[in-house]
Amino acid sequence: MAKSFLVINSSINSSWLLLVSFFLIVATSLKQSEAASYNVLSYGAKADGRTDSTMAFQRAWSSACGSAVPATVYVPQGNFVLKPVVFTGPCKNRILFLIAGTLIAPSNYWSLGNSGYWILFNKVTRVTVHGGTLNARGSGYWACKSSGKSCPVGARSISLEGSSNVVISGITSMNSQNIHIAIDNCVNVLIQNVKIRAPSQSPNTDGIHISSSTGVTIASSSFMTGDDCISIGPGSKNVWIQHVACGPGHGISVGSLAENANEEGVENVTVTGAVFTGTQNGVRIKSWGRPSTGFARTISFRNIIMKNVFNPIIIDQNYCPSNTNCPNQNSGVKISRVTYKNIKGTSATPVAMNFVCSPTNPCSGIALQNIELKYLTAQATSYCKNAGGSSRGIVVPRSCF
Numbered sequence: 266m267a268k269s270f271l272v273i274n275s276s277i278n279s280s281w282l283l284l285v286s287f288f289l290i291v292a293t294s295l296k297q298s299e300a301a302s303y304n305v306l307s308y309g310a311k312a313d314g315r316t317d318s319t320m321a322f323q324r325a326w327s328s329a330c331g332s333a334v335p336a337t338v339y340v341p342q343g344n345f346v347l348k349p350v351v352f353t354g355p356c357k358n359r360i361l362f363l364i365a366g367t368l369i370a371p372s373n374y375w376s377l378g379n380s381g382y383w384i385l386f387n388k389v390t391r392v393t394v395h396g397g398t399l400n401a402r403g404s405g406y407w408a409c410k411s412s413g414k415s416c417p418v419g420a421r422s423i424s425l426e427g428s429s430n431v432v433i434s435g436i437t438s439m440n441s442q443n444i445h446i447a448i449d450n451c452v453n454v455l456i457q458n459v460k461i462r463a464p465s466q467s468p469n470t471d472g473i474h475i476s477s478s479t480g481v482t483i484a485s486s487s488f489m490t491g492d493d494c495i496s497i498g499p500g501s502k503n504v505w506i507q508h509v510a511c512g513p514g515h516g517i518s519v520g521s522l523a524e525n526a527n528e529e530g531v532e533n534v535t536v537t538g539a540v541f542t543g544t545q546n547g548v549r550i551k552s553w554g555r556p557s558t559g560f561a562r563t564i565s566f567r568n569i570i571m572k573n574v575f576n577p578i579i580i581d582q583n584y585c586p587s588n589t590n591c592p593n594q595n596s597g598v599k600i601s602r603v604t605y606k607n608i609k610g611t612s613a614t615p616v617a618m619n620f621v622c623s624p625t626n627p628c629s630g631i632a633l634q635n636i637e638l639k640y641l642t643a644q645a646t647s648y649c650k651n652a653g654g655s656s657r658g659i660v661v662p663r664s665c666f
């Protein structure tokens with residue numbers, strides 16, 4: 266009897282223990298996921314499109330950044346007004362910045378305009394920003410610029426500074442005052458499934474601008490804006506751009522280079538799978554006609570469709586707005602090993618391929634292969650100045666090397 270009681274008792278005990286440990290595990294994991302998710306509403310943000318939620322976002326970020334386990338900053342649906350805000354790292358673990366709603370700038374453009382940035386990620390690593398819409402409401406600022414009044418410098422909507430292993434995906438950025446997404450001094454950045462939207466006449470609203478960064482991939486994204494869809498500035502290396510649509514806009518540009526005398530070069534850039542529609546340029550390399558230590562080498566543009574593009578293929582080393590500060594128009598930038606392959610479609614001007622290189626630093630190693638560009642229904646032409654290279658396969662218009 267005693268023995269069987271003991272047996273029953275011990276079996277109750279063990280199932281009880283099992284149950285308790287089960288609840289403990291559930292409770293711990295609940296607590297962990299709770300501890301690692303930081304909803305901006307819990308920090309005082311209001312989704313009413315009127316209340317300034319900047320401090321709430323800042324506090325949610327600080328909590329997430331201090332979390333020992335992977336953390337999520339969550340922005341639910343609704344409209345959140347944000348002033349310029351800096352999310353600073355390094356953080357203790359990886360962070361997902363998950364946005365379901367819309368971030369909007371204050372209606373007065375001065376509130377962003379003086380800082381140069383709107384949403385700045387500084388020195389972060391292992392951060393993913395996903396989803397949502399950013400509306401910087403830039404129209405007042407653009408109007409100020411075109412009025413000739415004195416205006417603030419203008420804010421970039423998203424800035425990544427000194428950061429690594431960052432992903433930006435599924436975001437729509439609208440009407441930035443200045444550049445939509447700026448990547449500076451970063452390593453290993455992936456941008457995908459983003460939409461950039463600003464009017465074709467909005468000034469300096471580049472979609473993505475890269476500078477002094479290594480390992481930047483831009484994929485499956487669409488750009489309709491007033492300046493370059495993507496611009497690749499000095500110090501950019503190992504840049505991969507794949508499956509993008511551009512237009513309206515000024516195309517994809519390497520440059521401007523030679524803005525400064527002492528400048529890093531651009532190296533190993535690939536654009537593959539791109540459609541340009543009604544853009545000012547297709548693929549462009551652009552440098553000021555000024556002395557510089559900069560260079561552009563190992564650049565590949567391939568698998569590209571041009572639809573009524575004003576300058577489908579262009580190298581312009583004579584960039585000199587208003588013809589000031591460009592002594593003799595000789596660019597110090599050396600351009601070499603540029604490949605154009607499988608590029609088809611229509612040019613909106615007679616000159617579909619235009620290579621205007623520096624008299625003191627001629628372009629070398631330009632390779633053309635399978636190019637078919639028409640001017641409306643007629644023959645297009647090519648133009649070369651100080652440019653050398655080779656062509657293979659079908660090249661229409663014929664190369665001018």
Ligand SMILES: *[C@@H]1O[C@H](CO)[C@@H](O)[C@H](O)[C@H]1NC(C)=O
Pocket residue numbers: 480481502503504505533535
């Ligand atoms: C060029 O860049 C790509 C990524 O865009 C990278 O995979 C490749 O290794 C780089 N090549 C060199 C020689 O660094």
